[in-house]
Amino acid sequence: MSHVDCKVAIIGGGVLGMSIAYFLSAHAKSPESIALLEQEKNIAQHSSSRNTGKVHAPFLYDPTRKKTFAKAAALGYEMWQKYSSHKRMPFKHDGVLEVALNDEGIDRLYKYMEWGLENGLTKNELQLLGKNEVARMEPNVRCASAIYCSKDASVNYGAFTIGLLEDIRWFGSKLLLGHKVERISSYRQGAYSMTTNQGKEVRAEYLVNVAGGNSMDVAQMMGVAQGYTDMHFRGEYWQAPPQYHNLTKLSIYSVPKHPEYPFLDPHWIVRADNTCEVGPNAMPVFGPYAYGWRRNLADMLPKILESSQTGARKIFFDRQFLSLVSTELKSSLSKTMMINRVREFLPQLRPSAFTRRGTAGIRSSVIDKTGRFVPDTLILERDSSLHVLNYNSPGATGALPMAANIANKIIRAGILQTSDKARSLWDATVIADRMKV
Numbered sequence: 001m002s003h004v005d006c007k008v009a010i011i012g013g014g015v016l017g018m019s020i021a022y023f024l025s026a027h028a029k030s031p032e033s034i035a036l037l038e039q040e041k042n043i044a045q046h047s048s049s050r051n052t053g054k055v056h057a058p059f060l061y062d063p064t065r066k067k068t069f070a071k072a073a074a075l076g077y078e079m080w081q082k083y084s085s086h087k088r089m090p091f092k093h094d095g096v097l098e099v100a101l102n103d104e105g106i107d108r109l110y111k112y113m114e115w116g117l118e119n120g121l122t123k124n125e126l127q128l129l130g131k132n133e134v135a136r137m138e139p140n141v142r143c144a145s146a147i148y149c150s151k152d153a154s155v156n157y158g159a160f161t162i163g164l165l166e167d168i169r170w171f172g173s174k175l176l177l178g179h180k181v182e183r184i185s186s187y188r189q190g191a192y193s194m195t196t197n198q199g200k201e202v203r204a205e206y207l208v209n210v211a212g213g214n215s216m217d218v219a220q221m222m223g224v225a226q227g228y229t230d231m232h233f234r235g236e237y238w239q240a241p242p243q244y245h246n247l248t249k250l251s252i253y254s255v256p257k258h259p260e261y262p263f264l265d266p267h268w269i270v271r272a273d274n275t276c277e278v279g280p281n282a283m284p285v286f287g288p289y290a291y292g293w294r295r296n297l298a299d300m301l302p303k304i305l306e307s308s309q310t311g312a313r314k315i316f317f318d319r320q321f322l323s324l325v326s327t328e329l330k331s332s333l334s335k336t337m338m339i340n341r342v343r344e345f346l347p348q349l350r351p352s353a354f355t356r357r358g359t360a361g362i363r364s365s366v367i368d369k370t371g372r373f374v375p376d377t378l379i380l381e382r383d384s385s386l387h388v389l390n391y392n393s394p395g396a397t398g399a400l401p402m403a404a405n406i407a408n409k410i411i412r413a414g415i416l417q418t419s420d421k422a423r424s425l426w427d428a429t430v431i432a433d434r435m436k437v
Helices: 015-027 067-087 103-118 131-137 157-171 212-221 293-307 319-333 335-343 399-412 428-435
Strands: 003-011 034-038 096-100 126-130 145-149 174-177 181-188 191-196 201-209 229-235 251-254 267-270 276-279 283-285 361-367 378-381 385-389
Touching (some): 003 015, 015 034, 015 157, 015 399, 067 399, 103 145, 131 145, 181 212, 201 212, 201 399, 276 335
Parallel strands (some): 096 251, 201 385
Antiparallel strands (some): 191 201, 229 361, 267 276
16 A cells, blocks of 8 residues: 655635635645545535635624634635735625515624624624615515625635645645545554555544534544534525626625524525526535435435434424424425515526526535534644544634635644745634634
């Protein structure tokens, strides 16, 4: 069996894993001492490309319960803007409307205003509008009130991740694509040996687990995150026909009816290329890559057995959760039902005009032993390893600041010898200091 020796191994080639590799490679005296392993033959094959491409402003995130997400999103906007300029990639400044359809929704908007200002947005960037002001801004939108946030943008995160790949290769770090980690054991005290499906052994003194939908499996393979489990939700979309591409200038989100659950009411998305979509719903599936029914069936029995032994079983006795699951299932089966949910604020839409599905993505949410969804990113450290779990939206938005923070932890621990001059656009220590919450 051939082997690779490194100081730091990163498992996961999504936007977060590539961002961590970017900062470590840029700061390391010997970039070849860093290795990134990705199970697919190409990077960014899942959530990093299967998303709406939004650089989210942090007004939707409770600064107490979702403080890591909120802080990362607040810093992510300016960092991606700078990176896109550096790589000459599109960064579409377009803003977003968050609409309320009733008095309860308006109350929620006031709460979002408080959160946004506390998370660093200014009063010029975040405005509360009455329905007549909304009508002047977006004549085709119907609502009781709305928040207009100007600090929101549309990008292509898949392209950004490829840009990071180019930088990492130029820095000289090792990239092992098509290598899925199947076993992790101790190589010697304080070091790990990973065996991949290609028969490669990777030895590392420090391991970073950012494997996305597989991150829980990797963590539990190492005895970490016991008592937690993950639940997967497939977000499905319908592509709007060209006749609707000029219906609005902005993406339109609506206040979720049940914010305590990881269900987003479908919204109207204007992408970076000006195409439009309706979605997503949140269809429960049995695995992180269950885009089709065959893979979903294959994952079903193992997931049911796993859930029966963890806190996830408790959630299936929650009547409200089961009711919501039923609604999401119906929206998956019925195009009309999904689009009618968006027609509540865009009445011009006609379900019969939608004929093509968009690209589905899967979110992996973490459930604790009490059967509750974990609201924030979960970062667990143990025995020369770091595991990032529950890294969902606005995960792509906050990938660069999150990565700088993680890279700084590794650098400060003395695991890597650093260069006198970093080659990244930012100093990881400076960003980490700004990430303190």
